[in-house]
Amino acid sequence: MRYGILVFACFALAMVSCNSDDDNGGPEAIPPSLLSEVAPEDDETIREFLNTHFYNYEDFDTPPEGFDNKIIIDTIAGENAGKEPMMESAVPITFNVSSSHLGLSAGEENIEHTLYYIEVRQGEGNSPAYPDSTLVKYQGSLLNGTTFDENQDFTWNDYRNIAVRGYADGIAQMRAGTSDQIVVNEDGTYQINNSGMGIIIIPSGMAYFNRSPSTLISPYSILMFKIELGLYKENTDHDNDGIPSVEEDLNGNGFLGDDNTNAEEEPLGATPRPNYQDPDDDGDGISTRNEISDDNGNIITPYPDADGDGVPDYLDPDN
Template identity: 45%
Template sequence: MKKKDLFLLVLVFALTWSCKKDDDKLDIEVVPPQSLSETAIEDDAEIKEYLQTHFYNYEEFDNPPTDFDYKIKFDTIAGDNAGKTPIIDMTDNLKTEVITVKSSDFGRDDDEEVSHTLYTLVVREGEVEEHPTIGDYTVLHYEGTLIDGTAFDASVNVEARLYLSSTVRGYGNGVEYLSPGTGPFENGDGTVSFEGYGIGAVFIPSGLGYFDRAPSGSGIASYTPLVFKIDLLSFEANTDFDGDGIPSILEDLDGDGNLNNDNTDQDTERIFLPNHNDSDDDADGIPTIDEIDIDNEGNVTFRDTDGDGISDHLDSDS
């Protein structure tokens, strides 16, 4: 299977779903169609309420017991836990980012552009002081749940290698706040381990998740916020997903943190392939890698042969 074909499959499914028998599938409530704007308001209220009424095991992370597994555990602030600090008040750990989402990204024709707030809880910084971009491959553990804690996917004991722009947008943008650890280290039994990796969780409104396009059999209803616990083990900086010589992050032409809406030759394509997944970005028959210059250190220089202010690899008549 070609990389482009694989990307289309990965983008549709976004994350690898755990195999379930039919009788193990979650019941899905059929929800009437909603606009992006009204859903954003409802999702943000639901996420904020959760953050105000829940805490995580921060005391264990601050003073790890001998047998601590370094796993995030959420619980309700009530009863014996009444004095715990709510997540929303942990301002040093909770990162918020406002991201604009277009309804056209979900096939809508109502031309809405709606601000969504992404909440990322950084529980532990990784030992390596670098961060991945939305255009990088990452190696991580993750657990995906609905906001009520119902699990729908996980790769907890096996390292998952994910290209962040092939996941739902909020997941990729959230992972950017984490930093990796060191490793891999051979364990002598065919497995590897990592040390000092970043640990966090991301709370994703549906407009930065699946909105009304959740994969069949996933157990996720339309317009459902998602929560992912994440261990960022490592990442591959300056990933070049399509092998065209340009790091994927440099193919975010409008700088909006979404690589999947930058497609120079979309008017001529039979299948929509954004630039970071297209080895001939302007469809002129000349591979992108032959229209740029790369030095011995991997730095890219963009040519403009006809001096029109458009780089050759984006200019079909250059």
């Protein structure tokens, strides 16, 4: 069953608590916890999970006859007491998260969050950049095993529709398959024989944090994804302006939502258009593509900088 959490566009209201004080006149919103408080708590919970659980690595090391390539996670206990904990193969990757990235006003900047990635099967292709469109099968769950979203058939993921930042960051650690290894099955489905497979565990600050997008995901939930990465579109250009979306990360913080060159000129109340979604990045009325192309439509690199001030024309409204 597919719940579509990855493309969830409207988040639930913040939790409220009832206050009987007549002066308040109604429920009082509970302020979000601080990223700096939640991040280390999440990391401790994730590490405990990784140390007490294992996945069926032996099946992937030596596939039994008829193996379906499914990732299965279980507790290290009883007859499984001797299994290798997931922590042994987990790779921690640190990212900086600011409260503004989550639409919060706490003013916290660059709070370290650690995502954990386990390579279950290495793909034979290359790795995507985090904004690249990817062809995947996936299953999303909580650490208690509750599944909240999955797609058992390959589907294209578009960065613009991914609400969980850590999901894209985790897939960027994987290697994909190659198009020459696509096999079409009799039922019309297909498989990619040299695809990559992995497990991603995401702290709440790189997921929904204090939001609750469904009844299955409570605020401050840690999310886990089992991923099969088939293919990806290299240098995905979401606004077709000639600049690959990964190059629109001007401050290099791994988050595209805060790179908006003409933010101050956007109409009051309008939905912000960060550069990777804006075909006219500097808002000067000349499209980005025109400002980086010659008369024949060929893109010029390095990108033109007419006044030599170090800012390319497509980001410089003065040109």
